[in-house]
Amino acid sequence: MLHTTAANRLGRGLIAFTVAATSAIAAMSFAASPAVAGTGTTASAQTQAELGDACTSADLGKRHAFIKSAEVAPTITHFKGWYVTDGSLGSQTVETTTQTVISVSVGETASIEAGFEVEALSKAGTTAGLEVKMSYTSTDSTSKSITWDFQKPGYYGLYEGTKKVTGTYGSLNCNRVDLGDGTHALKWVEAPDSGSYTTYTTLEEGAVRCEDTVPAGSVMRKAQELLDCGTTVARTDRAAAAKAPAPVATATRHPADRLTSPAASLTCAAGYYKIGTPDQSLFWTAPGFLQGDNVQLKPSTIFSLNLDQWQMCQGPEINGIAEQVFINHSSNKCLAIAEQSAGNEGSPLVQVDCKTDDLQRFYTYRDVPGSEKVGIQNKYTGYMIGHDRHAEGQPLRQYSSGRQDGSGTYVLLKV
Known part of the structure; x- marks a missing residue:
């Protein structure tokens, strides 16, 4: 039911925010336009806005993104376990199956072309220290053939994968702020709206054996874990992975x-x-x-x-x-x-x-x-x-x- 009163009250204080990232994410400043991985393009330059900075009345209708959290997770998109014997060394083409499909998304948008969404993904990539996709795309949902030159016998995992970057974003809007001494100023403040994003880095493919030593946190290590080699090292790696923090939820809101x-x-x-x-x-x-x-x-x-x-x-x-x-x-x-x-x-x-x-x-x-x-x-x-x-x-x-x-x-x- 609607009720009538006098004019509404506006005014707010500044809200601090921190960027949380659970992977080994380097602390660095937000950049406006890093290169788009795999596209050869860059995001268009945008005026930078930081929480608490001054703005002008011309900025009242503008909005800028900032990253509230980011998590990097090595993810296998296609995989196949493959035995290679002494008699089958050399180049072989192996048909892998789909493990995971990753789609680039920002909040509620039906497409990602320019503006706020690109700025959010650009800043997510900078926060994670990675070059990420900044336009709508997704990994292949069908099987994929990988050709590999096998030089040694063994049990291999052939894979395609990437580093999936997920997290939450907020927006900065220009608004009046009560300075506490009877005066006001226009500043960039944290707006009520926020959401989640998903993107990923350049795809990589390869082959890995159970006995290979590979870097922790790499896509190759993730593929090696899928081999289920049964070794002490593999069991230890899988136990550590099981204890790792869960990825940030990136579910899109339901229309309801x-x-x-x-x-x-x-x-x-x-x-x-x-x-x-x-x-x-x-x-x-x-x-x-x-x-x-x-x-x-x-x-x-x-x-x-x-x-x-x-x-x-x-x-x-x-x-x-x-x-x-x-x-x-x-x-x-x-x-x-x-x-x-x-x-x-x-x-x-x-x-x-x-x-x-x-x-x-x-x-x-x-x-x-x-x-x-x-x-x-x-x-x-x-x-x-x-x-x-x-x-x-x-x-x-x-x-x-x-x-x-x-x-x-x-x-x-x-x-």
Whole structure:
């Protein structure tokens, strides 16, 4: 049930974070654009943002990734145990079977092309000290032939494998911070949204025998363990592996997780607001009758019929940042991300029937007191709201990192 109160309270302190990595991960600074393993490309340069650093009002609609945890695990994707005798030395082609399929993923995205997801994977690779895949790809799910020149008899494990990198990420958003002396400043703060990622390094293939001495923590050692050689060394290695920390869970949220608790009440501010471009020439306007669902930029006139006015209703706070629901004055429908394309870069803002759904909830990041500038982020996708160009009829869209030209900064005006 919706209740009416005075204006909402915003303000938060800075939250420290640490990067946890269970493998032998070197401590190093985040880099914006290491090389993409196996692709010959690099991530596009991005402005760096660090927790607690100063930002500007042009950054209110932007978002940057940081890594909260990372774990590296040697993983065998294809394997076959193979006996080689004195009479069968030389080159042989062996058909291996699939052991594990690894797919690159970041949070809820349907694809990884640019922006926030690439930045997150880039920083994950830097945290782990590895070159990792930074675009959508996966290891082969079918059997694979490996040709190997066998020089000695023995029991071999033929394998293809990689180092799988998993963990959790968070995002930094520009928001006002109370400095504690009656003044405020804009700083990069940890936003409520976070998620998990998976990537991996360049694939390697090879052959290993039970009696071979191989480096601990290597892909080859992992393949040797699969041979189940029965030696004391092998048993010791397997026991140590069994005691190793479990990998970070990387399961993707089920669509039902969009739904918040029905008991989560909303408190609506009195009156209505307009959301517009900083020059106040164009405003977020819900579609009129027979005009589709997309919310667009329109001039505000006496003929707008209140379609450019929104009631703001506040939900629960996370890390000092409150959820917001925007209800259109004219249609009484809620602002939302289009459900059928919610995981896509550039998915449009729409108005839909109000219900308890995180696609209809947003975080609002504000400039210092005295300024009406804001940036707005969808709760479920984590994407920032912006538009392609300053023009009447342009739809409002979501962008994983926001609009880097600052066009994702708007003004929030009380009617």
